[in-house]
Amino acid sequence: MxxxxxxxxxxxxxxxxxxxxxxxxxxxxxxxxxxxxxxxxxxxxxxxxxxxxxxxxxxxxxxxxxxxxxxxxxxxxxxxxxxxxxxxxxxxxxxxxxxxxxxxxxxxxxxxxxxxxxxxxxxxxxxxxxxxxxxxxxxxxxxxxxxxxxxxxxxxxxxxxxxxxxxxxxxxxxxxxxxxxxxxxxxxxxxxxxxxxxxxxxxxxxxxxxxxAERVPSDLAEQRGWIDECYSAATLSEVVVLLEDYPDARANEAARIIRAASPSAVAVTFEALARARRASGLAEVLQQDLRVSSAMLRRNDLREGIRAKVIDKDQNPRWVPARFEDVTEAEIADILAGH
CATH class of the missing domain: 3.90.226.10 (2-enoyl-CoA Hydratase; Chain A, domain 1)
Structure with missing residues (x-):
């Protein structure tokens, strides 16, 4: 019915x-x-x-x-x-x-x-x-x-x-x-x-x-070699260097994309993902999401990213800071704490 x-x-x-x-x-x-x-x-x-x-x-x-x-x-x-x-x-x-x-x-x-x-x-x-x-x-x-x-x-x-x-x-x-x-x-x-x-x-x-349902092969499954090797590095800077130096154009492109993204966002994401791996479950990760999203809205990059990508569509966001290497550990900790 x-x-x-x-x-x-x-x-x-x-x-x-x-x-x-x-x-x-x-x-x-x-x-x-x-x-x-x-x-x-x-x-x-x-x-x-x-x-x-x-x-x-x-x-x-x-x-x-x-x-x-x-x-x-x-x-x-x-x-x-x-x-x-x-x-x-x-x-x-x-x-x-x-x-x-x-x-x-x-x-x-x-x-x-x-x-x-x-x-x-x-x-x-x-x-x-x-x-x-x-x-x-x-x-x-x-x-x-x-x-x-x-x-x-x-x-x-x-x-x-x-x-x-x-x-x-x-x-x-x-x-x-x-x-x-x-x-x-x-x-x-x-x-x-x-x-x-x-x-x-x-x-x-x-x-x-x-x-x-049908069984269809995954392209990402075939790329586990370079992905697992490069992203296993201990810091975001090391990850990006490995991607830039890896003899595979897909790895090099991944590094370029990370560098073009919001430096604050990728720096926070790197640490937030590490914490998600240690989390007790989805509820704990969603609590972290709420703290992080609220904190990032108080800063430059989210509103600037929406302006550049969605509203004005000039595709030229002015990130602050301009490089993820310049995002301090204290700033990452503040965002993860919801401040």
């Missing part, structure tokens, strides 16, 4: 068979998340048991992807307190998704970045396709990866998480499965049939996904 669609704050919800369908419905903005959308997601999670439904099936409206992240233009226009409350709500939703006791199936088709990862990759059944482009690109705009992305990076094989966090590398669907950001690769042409099976067949959702 399919019931009428309810649309509130750019999120559509409806009962379809035994599942609650949830669709991020702001396609003109690539489904970028607003506070209202996050509230609707939280309400959807809380409604599954009262409605007697089996789980949630999440997807995104439009052809481009599930979600490009939080609405960073909106965040840049907010006061410090309002932005902090936005992040507090967002991270609470991320944690709630990770703790559901029912199937939370996320169709991670197309672009899934930043906050889009937060509302999908903490689910318990995550499906990618040949169209998937998954990334945590925050360092390019002056922010450390948040929404629990560092928890996922910390649990990726070898030192792949360092590469993902420090460069914002865009993963294919196969890469996302290999790195632990997704569970199964399904051709996009099968998503509609898979959705019908999930909502109407009384079978284990994971088995239903496996019915349509």
């Amino acid at each position: 399919t019931e009428p669609v309810a649309a509130h704050d750019d999120v559509e919800t409806w009962r379809e068979g035994r599942f609650l369908r949830v669709r991020l419905a702001r396609p003109h903005a690539l489904n970028a998340l607003t506070p209202g959308m996050l509230w609707r997601l939280r309400e959807a999670i809380d409604s599954v048991h009262p409605l007697g439904l089996a789980g949630i099936l999440l997807d995104g409206a439009g052809e481009r992807g599930l979600c490009a992240g939080g609405d960073i233009k909106l965040i840049a226009s907010m006061s410090q307190d309002a932005a902090t409350e936005f992040w507090r709500l967002e991270y609470a939703v991320n944690l709630a998704i990770s703790r559901v006791d029912f199937p939370f199936v996320a169709l991670m088709d197309g672009i899934v970045m930043g906050g889009g990862v937060g509302v999908s990759a903490h689910g318990n059944l995550r499906v990618v396709t040949e169209r998937s482009r998954v990334a945590m690109p925050e360092v390019a705009i002056g922010l450390a990866p948040d929404v629990g992305g560092l928890f996922l990076c910390a649990n990726a094989p070898g030192r792949l998480g360092d590469h993902l966090a420090l460069t914002g590398h865009v993963m294919s669907g196969a890469d996302a499965v290999y790195c632990g950001f997704a569970d199964a690769w399904v051709p996009s042409k099968h998503l509609r049939t898979l959705s019908t099976a999930l909502t109407h067949e009384h079978s284990d959702p994971r088995a239903l996904v496996e019915r349509y």
Whole structure:
């Protein structure tokens, strides 16, 4: 049975068979998340048991992807307190998704970045396709990866998480499965049939996904040699030198990307990821995310990065300081403490 669609704050919800369908419905903005959308997601999670439904099936409206992240233009226009409350709500939703006791199936088709990862990759059944482009690109705009992305990076094989966090590398669907950001690769042409099976067949959702899943090799898996060697260095400076000197153009490009990103963001990310590896779980990493995001908003680089990359689009951010080597240990400690 399919019931009428309810649309509130750019999120559509409806009962379809035994599942609650949830669709991020702001396609003109690539489904970028607003506070209202996050509230609707939280309400959807809380409604599954009262409605007697089996789980949630999440997807995104439009052809481009599930979600490009939080609405960073909106965040840049907010006061410090309002932005902090936005992040507090967002991270609470991320944690709630990770703790559901029912199937939370996320169709991670197309672009899934930043906050889009937060509302999908903490689910318990995550499906990618040949169209998937998954990334945590925050360092390019002056922010450390948040929404629990560092928890996922910390649990990726070898030192792949360092590469993902420090460069914002865009993963294919196969890469996302290999790195632990997704569970199964399904051709996009099968998503509609898979959705019908999930909502109407009384079978284990994971088995239903496996019915349509294919094994696809990961390009990142084949690059573990240089990634593990270079990113195992003890300091960020040593990592970048190893990448610059490594006889592989992909390593050299990674070094260039790190140097072009916000120096404060990459310096903080390097230490925050090390702490995420020692964390007790996702909740602790999300608490760190809230401290770090709030602290970085008080500084130059986040608003400057949003200006240069999203608003004015001159692609010429004026970072302060200009080099990560000039970010002091005291400054990193202050940001990690939320100051």
